[in-house]
Amino acid sequence: MATGRTHRPATRSRGIPEATVARLPLYLRALTALSERSVPTVSSEELATAAGVNSAKLRKDFSYLGSYGTRGVGYDVEYLVYQISRELGLTQDWPVAIVGIGNLGAALANYGGFASRGFRVAALIDADPAMAGTPVAGIAVQHTDDLDRIISENGVSIGVITTPPGAAQQVCDRLVAAGVTSILNFAPTVLSVPEGVDVRKVDLSIELQILAFHEQRKAGEDATAEDEGAPPMRATPTGRKGPDGDMPAVMPA
């Protein structure tokens, strides 16, 4: 989607697969840890284990970046750290604005994982007037009314939404209007954004529900194997349920 110009000369020039991009931060973290322990080189096998992936996958991922690495030896840790950082755009500073300073927003503001990499919390924004001026994580909260100005003045291009779901879309629209082109959404809402704006969502509730699914499957593996393995009954062929909103009426038990 939106590959930009399709007439690029080299096919693989900027063609780093999404799946690979998503793993680069993992490699970077593992490499940083090695770097701090002053390990000079690392093999694909070792690094893969540290990052929790397959070694073949790791090598293929790196092959998209170029042929760093020395056969028979492995990869130069410092060199790779730099290359991946550069590829991810972490050699520059990314001012980030957090909108919605509730429990979660405040927790994120206090989270140390930002500054370590190229990210910097540039502004905290909340709709509650009573909150304006209150310092959170050493930064004074500002009011939503000034959102536009705050984003522009700080050159923020990445926004984090931690508002209640009802306010998320509106905040999103305002962020985009102010110039934000990347959004990390913690609100349980489907955000619609114009072309060219990236949205990633982090949804606690969804993650738990996925876990519950597998958990249920594990539990049903032994006990309810017969009772649950067969389809319960599905759309009753005779007594149809009709469009009138009557209750399920199909519950097996």
Add this chain to the structure above:
Amino acid sequence: MATGRTHRPATRSRGIPEATVARLPLYLRALTALSERSVPTVSSEELATAAGVNSAKLRKDFSYLGSYGTRGVGYDVEYLVYQISRELGLTQDWPVAIVGIGNLGAALANYGGFASRGFRVAALIDADPAMAGTPVAGIAVQHTDDLDRIISENGVSIGVITTPPGAAQQVCDRLVAAGVTSILNFAPTVLSVPEGVDVRKVDLSIELQILAFHEQRKAGEDATAEDEGAPPMRATPTGRKGPDGDMPAVMPA
């Protein structure tokens, strides 16, 4: 992986694709909203739009669950809510334990999104003795020493790890030993768990880095198109960098 018995009669009996499972919570959320507005039926097109997916994908997803839905009409909202809830295992109660009551852990404990579905915060656990007894979100924090007992007594099978990265693996091991078989990990660490234990990770830092990558790509699309489009130089063919940890020395600028 771990399909259990392979000799199941119907091939598609429990064979719901992971990608579909990951979307079911999305559908459920959209359906719940419709249900609250007392909408009796919904077409795949409408529901797909509300959930932010393709309608064909949605129909295929539902086809894995069975043939609910009436041609020419659509899907019965209440009926679908029930079916998906059941499929995800949300008709039962899932006691959840949160380990690591820092900023993030406290925020999650206060988060309302838990109780709404089948999840219930059954215990808060922290390693800080000074914290024991302190109520957070109306629940007294308990000490890590009692982790085993707490998990067993409450029948917790889903654990949430919000500890510092250094403690995550140890906590994970103890949770698993106590009987937890599903873990939601917020710590930036690769957890290793025995077969049969599911781990999902939520990593703020990784999400931001992925956004930064795309953001950089967008910015480089116009200005640095020539300067960045071509590979910088890669492993210098003549002056090799050698395994001794010298600095990058490849920076284009």
Add this chain to the structure above:
DNA sequence: CAATCTTTGTGCACGCGTTCACAAAGACAT
């Protein structure tokens, strides 16, 4: 009852991502 119209359910093709397996490349020893 027949015709029409809406919407589902799915066969099929395509593209992406993963994994295997191996040749090429270089380090290192003799």
Add this chain to the structure above:
DNA sequence: ATGTCTTTGTGAACGCGTGCACAAAGATTG
């Protein structure tokens, strides 16, 4: 310099997920 040994980089096969496009199903109307 030659051979051996390690590890990378990648061609190729496979499987999963996605989206198109259409036939089948049923509702609805005349």
